[in-house]
Amino acid sequence: MAAFSDNSEIFSNLSSKIINLFLRRTEGNQDIISKTLDDLNSLNYRYPIITNPTEAILLVNQCCSFIPTDDGILVQKYSQLLWNLVRHQNLLIEGKTLTLAIQWCLSGLQTRDKNVILDVLQALDTILRSNINKQIIPVGHVVRELCKFLQSRSEKCTLEITLLVLQCLEACTTISDDQKAGSDLHRPLELCSETFLNHLTKKATDSNDLVTNKILQTCLVGLQNVVLQHPGYLLTELGTILGVIKTFMLLGIKNVDYIIPQKLMPSALSIPEIPSLTREKKGGKLTKQKKHRVSGTQKKGKPNACEHDTTSGGYVPATTLLDYNSDSGVGDKSTSFTPYSVVLGRMITELHRSLSLTLHEMSIPVLTQALKCYAALVQATPYHRMSSKLMTKVIRNVKPFLYHKDASVQVTALIALGCVLSSEPVLPETTEAMLKSESSKCKQKNDDSLVVDDVDDCASFNDSFEYADFEEPDNAEEDESHGNLGIPWLLKRCLTNLGVEIEETDSSKGAAPVKLESLQILSVMSTKYFEKFILPHLSLIVKALDGALMDSYIDLKLHAGRTVDFIGQAMSKYLSNEDKVIEVPVTQCVHFWKTLLNKSLVDLFQYEENPVLRAVACDCLGSIGPHIFEQLPRDKQILCVTLLFSCTRDGENSVKGAAVRALAICVTYPSLREDTGFVLDTAEAIYRTLKDEHLSVREKASWSLGNLSGALVLSSKESKEAIEEISSEMILKLLKACISGASDNDKVKMNCVRGIGNLLQLVTEEMLKNDPFPDTVEKAFGVLVKCCTTGSNMKVRWNSCYALKNAMQNMHLYKKSYFTNKNWQVPVFNALNELVVSFKNFKVRINAALALSSPKxxxxxxxxxxxxxxxxxxxxxxxxxxxxxxxxxxxxxxxxxxxxxxxxxxxxxxxxxxxxxxxxxxxxxxxxxxxxxxxxxxxxxxxxxxxxxxxxxxxxxxxxxxxxxxxxxxxxxxxxxxxxxx
Structure with a gap:
């Protein structure tokens, strides 16, 4: 900081000195001014120096006023100073000083010294670009002077000078909104465009020269700006611009010759000829062909012609056609039309090849961007419609970068492989490539290189990296047999990044971003590859997750919690599938949850300052599943329930909503569903949160109410005694809450109508004898009819129809003696009949038809x-x-x-x-x-x-x-x- 303040003080002193020299104007000051400019240019402008912008503006004004443009030495030094001030110090030059600086730069172009011209043009370009959106500049004057400069020195200008002049013109084509509204700039833009087109339509030059390519790029960008700013110019010069585009879109492609751009003219489309249809004859009859005579004049014109050849009715052409027809079905015939799907497939394949070539690069930024492109390409590619083994090549090309020395490259490699795992549908080749256990073939030897011993398993950086066919080696069967017994290589790498030592050599931990992306990979694996990747290695995975949950890095805790949620959902889904044979003992799944519930997962509830962590912890408890929950120790079950109930009274909306949702999932577990006390406490918590002022909380509460009511219906079917323990007052209170919620937001409404349908199934004959119930039931049916016949949300409509189906299964509701309105069926049947006949949404019609079949x-x-x-x-x-x-x-x-x-x-x-x-x-x-x-x-x-x-x-x-x-x-x-x- 001391150095920065010293530089600022030095700049201030030198500025005052040079301004005083200009004011005194004594002889011999030129050398002092030159020395002072040298001192100013020697400062390090990459760090903030200017503390008083007014002083710097005064310096610019005085220099432009008193430095003569015919003094090449002073002009060059001041141009460098001007460039430093504007480019690195972001000095904003405005008003008269801006006009003065631009005019000074244009006057400085009159010198003959090429080095001075380069510095002046560089300063002018910087001024134009820094002020283009802030202050109106004399664009017309600048364009005319620059074009005049190019025309007068076209033969003497070097490529570097030409490039800088064109860059200045290109800067002039980007015009601020103020200028668009206030001045007529069409003529300056047209002058710029003419200059750009002159350079673009020259004869072929060396396309490998960097400066030449920069000139072409600058002209194309400037031409694009002109077209955007002056649409009328596009109408007059469309053919010329299209010709330029046609030429330069292929520039640099191998084996494509350069063609000088030419103006394209509209083509006169010819009318296609209608093929004559030959009328087929029936009955096997052939029309007799007339043999047309060839005139004598034509005969004489044919050398070696004989009478038989000319009078035979075209024998040779006829036999030629017969020869062709005899072989018309043999082989593939080339056609003039290539299906778009074929073209698209070839493009995608070529993109894969090009990206794999890009992975040869050793530059970290290039590798990072290439791997990001790979990830985007994988997401957009339908691999099930592409040639086989294309996905395998992607995996093998990306795999070595998991061991790269740079963390950013490792992260992007993990992102690309995560996209591979997320690809739909799941391909057998993806599973096969991922299931191979990790060997010593892809290891990080040191910080400078990757050791790749086998091109089959790891893409290398030599020529075989791109063009390898990935055939199986001689010992492929042996590798496969051993590989399936071990841990998949990607899973192993992720666990190693998270600090799990699988082997003695696995001692290195990944950086924080690498750990986060490794957790993302585990989450993706659990959704589609749980049975093959996650389930056999739960003991190792729980170590990684337990460590991540106890890490001090908050983001790592958050991602680890979400990964636990994903794995829990996949585990519950797997154990609930009765068709599958459970290959892994359930005790391993129980051990997974017992380990997390011992400390790491429970500790997330203690983070009062971070509600997101507490919400994720609630989601994790909600994903345990009935099979695991029933086998947890009693103290762990009580712990889970207690934590969730306490979170329903949390002050944070996200925590409150997540807790209520988790309780609604737990209430479907058999042991908890039979616990009347738990059911009533859950109902009270849901009823309380359903009245919350925040929509997100009400949305989750309404979903929870639908789940709770469904659990009550299931209990009533299993045992009537269980539902009798639930008081009629509680059912009435929940039913009224659903009716009230049906007038809320659509996200709340769609769940409340579901709850109405379930709760109406629970209404008994004894309940209908009480006064509040009949009126509430009639209101409930009225709400369902209204929701299924009005509104634009289709999910609300088909949920309402399904709710009517559930409600109409209750035989007690058809006893009219309990209702003041004797025919509540009238609006219900009329609404369902109308919906099933003509409603535009077929899912609504399906549920309406289902409801019409529900009466027993x-x-x-x-x-x-x-x-x-x-x-x-x-x-x-x-x-x-x-x-x-x-x-x-x-x-x-x-x-x-x-x-x-x-x-x-x-x-x-x-x-x-x-x-x-x-x-x-x-x-x-x-x-x-x-x-x-x-x-x-x-x-x-x-x-x-x-x-x-x-x-x-x-x-x-x-x-x-x-x-x-x-x-x-x-x-x-x-x-x-x-x-x-x-």
């Missing part, structure tokens, strides 16, 4: 039995009318559900219904037969129970004695519909 007996349909029949038949007829093509994927599911709902209605069919439905069936019979036949063939037996019951009901109805002849005919048509094989 004929009496529950009341007077709507026939209208439901008609609505479902119309819905099937309209299933082909699709306004939005995105709904097409749901069409088959809609038809299936309509058929199942019709089958459910058929089970309630009575003799007197046959004649009532005769006309309706006749109207839609053909469509019903077609769709029912397809659905019957497509559905598996487990899903076609309703159709089988419909057939059984029709057979039983046929045995009824009161069935007359007309009724039997209608019944026979019903049987043909549901049994198309009879």
């Amino acid at each position: 007996c004929r009496e529950h349909y009341d007077n709507f039995y026939y209208s439901v029949w008609t609505a479902l038949l119309k819905a099937m007829e309209n299933s082909g009318n699709i306004e939005d093509f995105n709904e097409y994927k749901h069409r088959d599911n809609l038809v299936e559900q309509i058929c199942l709902s019709l089958g459910h209605l058929t089970t309630f069919l009575q003799v007197e219904d046959l004649l009532q439905l005769q006309s309706t069936l006749q109207l839609y019979e053909d469509s019903l037969k077609t769709h029912m036949s397809k659905v019957t063939e497509r559905l598996v037996p487990e899903k076609s129970t309703q159709l089988s019951e419909a057939v059984y009901a029709l057979n039983q109805l046929e045995k009824r004695k009161e069935l007359d002849e007309n009724g039997r005919q209608v019944l026979e048509r019903f049987k043909i519909v549901f049994q198309p094989d009879i």
Whole structure:
């Protein structure tokens, strides 16, 4: 700091000295001024020096006023000082001083010394660029003077001078908004464009020369600025500009010759000829060909022509065509059209090849950017549609950089491999390449190089790096057999970065960014490769996570907590899959959670100053899963529940919401679901947070209420005694909370309607005898009808339809004696009938059809039995009318559900219904037969129970004695519909 203050003081003293010299104007001062300028230029301007900008502006003003432009020595030294002040000290020159400085620079170009001209142009370029968006500059005057300078010295200008002049012109083409509004700059822009085009349309020059390429780049950037600022110029010079683009877009590509840009003209498109269609003859008859004579004049023009050749009706051409047709199907014929998908595939493959070549570079910034590009390319590439082994090449090219000496390269390599693991769908070659255990083939020997012993497993930096075919070596089978028994190499590297010593040589820990990205890799692995990568090595992974959770670095704790959450969810999903054979003992999974619950995970709840950590800790407890939770020691179970309940009263919204969500997950566990005290405490916590003023908390509370109500329904089906312990007051309170939440934000509404449907299933006949319940139930149905028929959020609508389906399964709700409004079914059935027939969203129509099949007996349909029949038949007829093509994927599911709902209605069919439905069936019979036949063939037996019951009901109805002849005919048509094989 002392050095900086000294430099500032020196600059101030020298500035005052030179200003005083200018004011006195005595003879002999020129040498002193030159010496003072040298002293000023010797200061280190890369650090802040100017403490008084006004003093520096005064220095610039005085120098521009008194330094003559014909004194080459002083001009050169002052130009360097001006460049330092503006470029490194960010000195803002404004007003008259700006105009004076620009005019001084333009006057300084009159000198003959090339070195002086270079310094003057450099200073001018810096002034123009630093003021382009801050102060209006005389663009027109600058452009005219620079163009005049180029024209007068075109033969004497070196490439360096030409480059600087063009850079100044390019700086003039970037104009501030003030100038666009206030002055007519079209002519200066056109002058700049003409200069740029003159240099771009010259004869071919050395494209390997750096200065030449910079000149071309500057001209192209300037031309782009002109087009953006002056659109009218593009209309007049479009052909010339397109010609320039056509030439320079291919410049530098190998084996592509340079073509001087030429003005492109609109091409006159020719009208394509319509091929003549040869009329095919039937019956094997051939039209007799007439042999046209060739005139004698033509015969004489043919050397060695004979009478037979000229009168044979074109024998040689005819036989030639026959020869071609005889071989027309042999081999691949070249076509004039290449499918876009093929072109795109070749482009992607070429991008992979080019990026792998870029990995030859030793520059750290280049490697970092190349690996980032690799990551982006992997995310955008559909590898399942590309040639095989392309993903393997990516993995082997990136793998060596996990051991690079630079942490940033390691991080980007991990990012690229994380994108590989996230690629959809999962490819067998990805799993195969990742499962190979780590050997000594890719190790970091020292800080300067990577040792790569085998090109098959690790891409090297020599020629085989790019062009290696990655064939398996001779000992591939041996490596594979041993590799599958060990830890995957990527997992091992991540654990090593996190400080887990797997082998004696694994003692190095990664830098903080490397550790963070290693945790990201573990999270990605758990989502798609849990069974093969994570599960067999839980004991090592829990060591890494336990250490990361106890690390002092907050971000590392946060990422470790999220990784625990991901692994917990994957573990719970794996153990819940009844179809899979559990290969790893559950005790290992229990040990995983016991280790974390001993200290590291619990400590996250103590961070009062960091609510994000506490929220993540709540998420982790919510991901334990029922299988693990049931086997945890009792003290650990109590610990988890206690921590979550305490967090529901936290002052931070994120913690409160995460805790309530975790409790709603825990309430689905069998042991906790049977604990009435826990269920009631959870219900109270959810009810309390549902009234929170923050939307994010209410959203999670509403989701939790839906989960809680679902758990209560499940308990009621398993044991009626369990649900009887839940007071009717609590159910009424939760139902009212859901009704209130249904008028909230859509994110809250979609969960509250789900809760209404579940809670209405719990309403018993005893509850309906109490006064508040009937009115609340009617309000609940009214809310569901309103939500399914209004609003633009489709999820709210189909959740409402599904909630109606759940509610209509409760037989107690159909007893009208308990309701003041005797026909609550009227709005419900009318709304569902309307939705299933014509609503644009097919998922809403599917749930509406599902709801129409939920009543369990004929009496529950009341007077709507026939209208439901008609609505479902119309819905099937309209299933082909699709306004939005995105709904097409749901069409088959809609038809299936309509058929199942019709089958459910058929089970309630009575003799007197046959004649009532005769006309309706006749109207839609053909469509019903077609769709029912397809659905019957497509559905598996487990899903076609309703159709089988419909057939059984029709057979039983046929045995009824009161069935007359007309009724039997209608019944026979019903049987043909549901049994198309009879």
